[in-house]
Amino acid sequence: MSGPNEDNTQLSSHFLGDLLDSIIVDVASECHRIAKLGLDHNLEEEEKELRLSAQARARVADPSNSGETNNKYVVDIFGRTHPSVASEIFECMNCGKSIVAGRFAPHLENCMGKGRKARRKVTRSSTAAQNRYSRGSPVSTYSPYSNSTSTNRLSNGTPVGEEYSNGTYEEP
Amino acid sequence: MSSKINGQVSPQPCPHLVDFRSRNGSKPFRALQDCIRVKPPGGRAAIRREPSEVPRCSTCEESSRPRLYACVACAAVSCHAPPLHSHASAHALSIPGHEIAVDVDRAEIFCCACRDQVYDRDFDAAVVLAQTITATATTSTSGSTAMQCNVTGSQPENLRKRRRVDYRPWAPDSREHVIIGNHSIPLHDATNASLISSTELPWGLRGLNNLGNTCFMNSVLQALLHTPPLRDYFLSDRHNRYYCQQKNGAINGTKNSRLCLACDMDAMFSAVFSGDRTPYSPAKFLYSWWQHAANLASYEQQDAHEFFISMLDGIHEKVEKDKRKSQSPGSGDCCIAHRIFSGILRSDVMCLACGFTSTTYDPCVDFSLDFEPNQGGSGKSSSAKSHNSCSVEVDCMGSNQNCGISTLKSCLERFTRAERLGSDQKFFCQKCQVRQESLKQMSIRKLPLVSCFHVKRFEHSSIRKMSRKVDRYLQFPFSLDMAPYLSSSILRSRFGNRIFPFDGDDQDASNELSSEFELFAVVTHTGRLDAGHYVTYLRLSNQWYKCDDAWITRVNESIVRAAQGYMMFYVQKMLYYKASEKQDAS
Numbered sequence: 122m123s124g125p126n127e128d129n130t131q132l133s134s135h136f137l138g139d140l141l142d143s144i145i146v147d148v149a150s151e152c153h154r155i156a157k158l159g160l161d162h163n164l165e166e167e168e169k170e171l172r173l174s175a176q177a178r179a180r181v182a183d184p185s186n187s188g189e190t191n192n193k194y195v196v197d198i199f200g201r202t203h204p205s206v207a208s209e210i211f212e213c214m215n216c217g218k219s220i221v222a223g224r225f226a227p228h229l230e231n232c233m234g235k236g237r238k239a240r241r242k243v244t245r246s247s248t249a250a251q252n253r254y255s256r257g258s259p260v261s262t263y264s265p266y267s268n269s270t271s272t273n274r275l276s277n278g279t280p281v282g283e284e285y286s287n288g289t290y291e292e293p
Numbered sequence: 294m295s296s297k298i299n300g301q302v303s304p305q306p307c308p309h310l311v312d313f314r315s316r317n318g319s320k321p322f323r324a325l326q327d328c329i330r331v332k333p334p335g336g337r338a339a340i341r342r343e344p345s346e347v348p349r350c351s352t353c354e355e356s357s358r359p360r361l362y363a364c365v366a367c368a369a370v371s372c373h374a375p376p377l378h379s380h381a382s383a384h385a386l387s388i389p390g391h392e393i394a395v396d397v398d399r400a401e402i403f404c405c406a407c408r409d410q411v412y413d414r415d416f417d418a419a420v421v422l423a424q425t426i427t428a429t430a431t432t433s434t435s436g437s438t439a440m441q442c443n444v445t446g447s448q449p450e451n452l453r454k455r456r457r458v459d460y461r462p463w464a465p466d467s468r469e470h471v472i473i474g475n476h477s478i479p480l481h482d483a484t485n486a487s488l489i490s491s492t493e494l495p496w497g498l499r500g501l502n503n504l505g506n507t508c509f510m511n512s513v514l515q516a517l518l519h520t521p522p523l524r525d526y527f528l529s530d531r532h533n534r535y536y537c538q539q540k541n542g543a544i545n546g547t548k549n550s551r552l553c554l555a556c557d558m559d560a561m562f563s564a565v566f567s568g569d570r571t572p573y574s575p576a577k578f579l580y581s582w583w584q585h586a587a588n589l590a591s592y593e594q595q596d597a598h599e600f601f602i603s604m605l606d607g608i609h610e611k612v613e614k615d616k617r618k619s620q621s622p623g624s625g626d627c628c629i630a631h632r633i634f635s636g637i638l639r640s641d642v643m644c645l646a647c648g649f650t651s652t653t654y655d656p657c658v659d660f661s662l663d664f665e666p667n668q669g670g671s672g673k674s675s676s677a678k679s680h681n682s683c684s685v686e687v688d689c690m691g692s693n694q695n696c697g698i699s700t701l702k703s704c705l706e707r708f709t710r711a712e713r714l715g716s717d718q719k720f721f722c723q724k725c726q727v728r729q730e731s732l733k734q735m736s737i738r739k740l741p742l743v744s745c746f747h748v749k750r751f752e753h754s755s756i757r758k759m760s761r762k763v764d765r766y767l768q769f770p771f772s773l774d775m776a777p778y779l780s781s782s783i784l785r786s787r788f789g790n791r792i793f794p795f796d797g798d799d800q801d802a803s804n805e806l807s808s809e810f811e812l813f814a815v816v817t818h819t820g821r822l823d824a825g826h827y828v829t830y831l832r833l834s835n836q837w838y839k840c841d842d843a844w845i846t847r848v849n850e851s852i853v854r855a856a857q858g859y860m861m862f863y864v865q866k867m868l869y870y871k872a873s874e875k876q877d878a879s
Contacts, residue, residue, distance in 0.1 A: 146399075153410050157304045160782075163774045166774075167702065171700070174770075176851070177851035178766070195844060197843075198494065198845050198847055199494070203843040207502035209502060214577060222502045222576070223504065225576050226579065235583065
């Protein structure tokens, strides 16, 4: 004969068992419906994508693979090489001077009266930071988790492998 | 195995169900409607003759079995507990015509002879209607009866249904051939490539010179130059820069030309697709863009995604406004940028007290994705801590080998999951007239032609006043099916995946292919937050190319799959033609 405590334990396990059974059937029923209605028809394709991605990462991580060349001193598919600083020369559409392509942006910045040297009042860092974190363009991205005003900005600085400075550039 | 009616998959019924329906029609299922009890808000449906009924198996008096079935013909309740016994099956075998029963706790039809759950459209409709009436949901845009609810009503204002037309291929006849020949210049591939035959290289593949820290711009431009609908738009002369400048009274000469980013795009398309393979300098474009986005005009760190948004905005603003057309971005009628990239998002907020749901629609030009909050270093599931009472963060895929990897699909799943707005975020319920805790759920009402996914790799900590780049790998597929994230799918799953035409279901033609997307461009960022480099990978004729400023090289697709994506561009696999709205269209 089991005592009252043992009965209670047995009873609670019994109830727990019933609850678990019920939940399992809930899930089974839902999955059954999804499968029968064809709502999961892409499962195989998804798994294939994941597998290919894992294989790709393994292949790329393998040091024996030549992988992609990161430096710019390579021949492109047209059989050409290019200097690290673009050497094409054209006329600035603002002032008419002849500018080397690779130095065009810093020239234009000055030329148009924008940028660090041109700006008088506020410091660059505060304006830039303000602009970055309070972007509110009319067609802005829908950001479901934007709980702060910070946006996601990734900057490009000096291209990898380059040596020239990040400052403004004096015209030649 | 199943058939599609109105885009709804309807599985083939078992012979007993067929038999039952032919004898009784759908009357018994509709009669069950009175017995459908729904636990608000938005809860599951159960079958009870009286609200307080406790169903018991008529054979063994058990009420605690996980499955109890009520015979649809005679309402006898029996249990089904294989492999021990099934009083439900016994009932079916003993009385012919009593094979069909209904699960009293789950409102699912069961064939006791086949011993399997079966599905019936009319029954599902009855359940959905019962759930709807209980929720007494009305749209936020119009006052409506209890029957018209967020299930079937509430079309976003911007979405006009236009009849789909069949594609008819066109080829010029002999007269048109002559006209084309006389008014155009043949394209020659100017490359003397010795290594690769020039005819093998796709048109429009051309390097872009870095003008000084402008790889953020080059990377996005490369993606746009090869965005199929955008490329087709400009190459078919839909925005003629000469005509546009002339029409708007521009004086000849670059300095005085009227600012129009679309004109500059047109010039760039012409140059890039001309056959000339020497790297192109997008100087004029930079100049125009800096005039448009004055606050971004500086030779300093720039963000590619920010440039992308700014550029679309620029094209939108400068394109001539047609008074007849809707100017709202959602419809896509305002400009080519929105026609291609603009989609519509649907937001449902359901009051947890009364079930009233408020629905709003907003346009979006891309999708910004967050990583899951940082989990522990181990690859195991981090579901131990739940981040809110309603959901559990799991960063695990179904297949074991991918535990711990973030994926694009998991980001979308999180984006569309039901999120509980807790006590600190109470929403004003129009029905209760007080602020209540609610459940919010996002879904995609209308997919854009081209979906751009932006990965938020920038973390800014306001506490520590510093920012860092998130280098975590995000898996992205080459083929992406967006169907599970559509409003119709989300709504359907909210109602238990019943067979029912939910809001958003495309009533005309097959909807299968219009939610399938193909990857065609990936913008990646390498390096640090303040000193990094953007590169774009393009997929042309199923071959991947790396566009690194002026350098175009061929790469294996593994490189792309393993790359750290920052912006991924997908295009709809199947583009449908809608009937033209123009009067004179033939």
